[in-house]
Amino acid sequence: MSAGVLVTLEPYRWLVVVASVLVSLLVLALVSGNESRTSGVRSRLLHGVPWGTALTVGFVASVYLFVQGGLAHPKQPLVIPFRSWSYYYPLGMVTAAFSHGSWSHLVGNLVGTVAYASIAEYAWGHYPRKRGAQTFSGWRTNPYARILAVPVVSIVVGLFTALFALGPVVGFSGVVFAYAGFAIVQRPVLATLAILGSQVLSLTFSAVTNPQSVASPTPRVVTPWWADIAIQGHAIGILAGILLAIALARSRDDWPEPRRVWFALVAFATFQGLWAMYLPADGGRYVLFRWAGVSVVFLLATVVVIAATRREDVAVPSLGSVHKTYALAFVVVLLASLSGSAVFYNVAPIDQQPGPDRTVEVRDYSVGYAEDIPEGYINAVSVPVIDYSPQVNTSGVIVTSPDRYIWRTAVGPARLENRGRVSVLVGGLSWRERVVVNRTGWTLAGNEEVYNVYLRPEGEDRTLGFSSAPATADPTIAGRNISIRPTDEQFEFVVSRRGETVGTAAVPANGTSVTAGGLTFRRDESRIFAIENETRVQIARRNGD
Incomplete structure (x- = not known):
């Protein structure tokens, strides 16, 4: 079948399927009696x-x-x-x-x-x-x-x-x-x-x-x-x-x-x-x-x-x-x-289980992000007859509601990292509200990563929900080590020498440069370069929004 015919039939694709099924069943009925x-x-x-x-x-x-x-x-x-x-x-x-x-x-x-x-x-x-x-x-x-x-x-x-x-x-x-x-x-x-x-x-x-659907190879996290x-x-x-x-x-x-x-x-x-x-x-x-x-x-x-x-x-x-x-x-x-x-x-006391430290509140719900904390739903279970008390840790976007006995890891960290932005729906019988979760950060040379996770309920400003530990790039320039650490708003460079900090500066906007500890840092879209005299080395790459 030519591509032109397929394009012509595009508005009637579902009708073609229905007609084909009905004709097939009709012929079967006539033949089989x-x-x-x-x-x-x-x-x-x-x-x-x-x-x-x-x-x-x-x-x-x-x-x-x-x-x-x-x-x-x-x-x-x-x-x-x-x-x-x-x-x-x-x-x-x-x-x-x-x-x-x-x-x-x-x-x-x-x-x-x-x-x-x-x-x-x-x-x-x-x-x-x-x-x-x-x-x-x-x-x-x-x-x-x-x-x-x-x-x-x-x-x-x-x-x-x-x-x-x-x-x-x-x-x-x-x-x-x-x-x-x-x-x-x-x-x-x-x-x-x-x-x-x-x-x-x-x-x-x-x-x-x-x-009809179009598929392309994309990285994703599959359970x-x-x-x-x-x-x-x-x-x-x-x-x-x-x-x-x-x-x-x-x-x-x-x-x-x-x-x-x-x-x-x-x-x-x-x-x-x-x-x-x-x-x-x-x-x-x-x-x-x-x-x-x-x-x-x-x-x-x-x-x-x-x-x-x-x-x-x-x-x-x-x-x-x-x-x-x-x-x-x-x-x-x-x-x-x-x-x-x-x-x-x-009958487990799910309402007594702690959640993430930093959360945003949507009525009786709390939405936050945490890593390697006790899984509140599973760990709340206790079977006294066989002395069974599971201990499982979890990471990701976590939704809790003591009033509803809800404790759930709604989005895992790998999925959030892969997509950069996800939405979590909370609500009840007659209402629903969306909380948008953003993960932004930098992957440093050597593949260490530093990132922030932000939470934003509908109609509100975003709130910092989680900050990772600082990360250090592998290259050493002029005897100096370069790290990036998260702040409440964005990220900043930390330049150190022999274990002592010699300068700090906020990560610059696209197309601009900053100086810290005798090094110049230039941002070129999603990449950051460290410059010292004629030496120019890429030290980080942007991830997320």
Whole structure:
């Protein structure tokens, strides 16, 4: 396809994608003759539509648009106040499961909801399945009540995953994993197909909403993908879904084929990173226990297969009734143990943890920058039974609010150094405010660096939040050492000889020079040169704004 055609189609790129998908689906329907399949769906769902899934998607999207401010700021939602910080902060607990960290985060979870909740709703059905039961004979057989059961269960499971998540999580993924666990046990073949189907849905949606992008190689700081996964929240979600599916199978005496369940669970856990068990360490590092995670996935699949198989269908009698009970009890105990571990985090005295020394205040929030200080959220946790008191240090832009039990490293030092300027959003149900953080400094010859970090709330002057230690350049000129140290406003040279200071001067503006300690310093845009007679040496390079 020529470049001219591509340019001509530019205003209609999203329409081309939509038309291509619709034509493809139409041709597929005509070729396959799917009348029998459609009638099968209609026999279980009102008009063949998973209305409960649609209501759930609408509810979650509404939280993003209207509670988090996504309607006015689609790519900059307010996130910090809607995380599950503490039992003493009910707003976060209520909103965490239904809020999201970004537009892509929301889209990913809604795609997963469509893929797995639709299967779960199909298995549940809008019509009664028991022989002799009449539709509309009671609320349990009312299709509209059964439709509403889907969003109601979504809210209940969402609150459960928020109340018992390990750490200040945000997102609907715990509920998505619950639907996936339910689908894996009730309809393992469809669940396996949904793993691939969700990838197709995600790609198609991205092609419609972001038809074309331009990328260029730029340095950036990337956190390992597995370190951004709320692995414990996902685990309790899928376990809850599995138990609900087993309860439904038992009530209907309709059990799945074990090999299909095993494969669907292993495939889903592999694709969705349930094996990625990790722990945070000092200095923004994370430790991944891949061996343990993979082992747990296969052991969990083994236990679930035993628990979700009809006793009479077990080929080995010794794995029958007794072992099925043990397997089910193991899943229940595992869910209770993982959920209980979060209680210690959610009752921790986060409001008593100190933050950075220099901060700016935005209502009940404090925003500051610090390096190598105790991580207030993790270090507040104490498990008296096993005498566990973690000691982890952190660095970066830190947001605290004792009233909300918030203590968070919002931006790491490497990301701030790389970008030079970042924004941090704080707020509440009906307000939001931005704090701009600037990092400016100089890299001296020899790669030592000196810098200031400034904080500026909207509509206010900037405030110095942090100053690094002075740094000394490697070159020695005329027996003199040259250092740069930060001041409240900018930076200054310190010239020393044999350990004694022989002169100081402020770093000059672009295109000007200053003299200190017998040396002349000239600034040429982002570079500074030290000059002595005919000797001219670059001693520093500017970083940041």
